[in-house]
Amino acid sequence: MRRGGEGRSRLLLIILIVTALFLITLDLRGVGLLEGARQGTQTVLSPFQRAGSVVLTPFKNFFSDVTHLGRTQNQIEKLRSDNAILRSKLLQRKNADSQLAQLKNILDLAGTAGYKIVNARVISQGSSQSFSQTVTIDSGSNAGIKKNMTVLSEFGLAGVVKEVSPNSALISLATDPSFRIGIRIARSQQIGILSGRGNRSASLQLIDNLTSIKVGDVLLSRGSIANRPFVPGVPVGFVTAVDNSAGAIAQSATVHLYTDFSSLGVVAIVIGGTAVNPGDALVPAKPQPTPVPTVTIYVSPSPTPTK
């Protein structure tokens, strides 16, 4: 009897493992049914994610404000009861203002290049248990979004559309380890490939080894055929370190991405590229140093010497 139980247990384990291996094989062979299952799950999840985003916004803002509580602890405690409703409204307003500012900058960026865009709110961040860097947005194929479209933030490139469902889409961020983009250097027009590394610094591999790359060089997206997945001319980042190791086949560098992925609230998806390449028009202006007033003092000797 015991042996029979052990046999059944072993059989169940084998069946489960074989099923998992079967699923992996099917997925790696690109069977559409499994891809559809993921999209179906996202369709089911997106209303929950949208609701969660709305409900949790005040709490998320609260957590970000916790670091500033120390300075005004006494004042907050004194006014807490009176201002509870007001604070809640203010937090929501703060969030709306921040999203509005992001949206304005995105529109400026897209307007300069002549991109046709669709704006969307970030409603969920992908779990990092799988080491991927993704976010979910609240617009999908119903808004004209398709797979492999460029995603912009207020500072430049944010990522690319990875999956689309009717009312939501999954964005693979530029920090994702599997993210690759063809870039050109604004100064020298050299081309290369940028790869995500899981954080805000990415690695750049130049195609040609003959020209040099310098710290501070600005990188722009090179663009793809029919503007998908990438439209040309989008600011990506700037070079922070150059690897000049002898014997390397191609020059490589470390790049700091323009987009602040930790505060990504609103993004724009480029649904129509421009017929004319914007060139270097979107290169961000270098920060102007604040002029320091200089005081010149003229001293003239008095005609009668003092004793």
Place this chain on the structure above:
Amino acid sequence: MMRQFSLALGQLFVVFIVQEAIVNQFRLPGGGFSLLLIFTLVWAVLSLPEIAAFIGFISGLFMDLSQSSSGPIGHWTLLMIAACYCVAYLGSGNDSLSGNPLGFTFLTTSAVFLVELAFVATGALLGVGSGSFGQILLTILGVSIWSLVVTPIFLPLFSYLHSLTFNTRSVI
């Protein structure tokens, strides 16, 4: 038995939704935690190995169906079957591990750490990019530390749900 598995399936689905709709909303430092992973491993410690493997199968399937999963469908499923079976095998009959909250937390956190490590290793074999070495290390340590913090908080609830579902009397 079917009723028990239906109940388990429903609860795993609810935890999956909570993970995707609530936990993922907070941008926690160090990668945050996976409630579904912790829930499954806690249940695995409390279950017999074959039941744990089945729970791992369902849970892994949910993880694979998540849009943020970078590996092929079946990747998490395979890992979770193995992890839950091993955890249940270690936990069953070993009261020093599964009988007290400290041992329980230690076992669950260690399992989270090893599962994440196994995900990176098998992901590399399947061609899944996981980022730089530093980033992987940071994420694995972050997720493990979060698990260490979160497991004791949810342990009473998870073990209570397990006892309700499988009609067992062991509640941590």
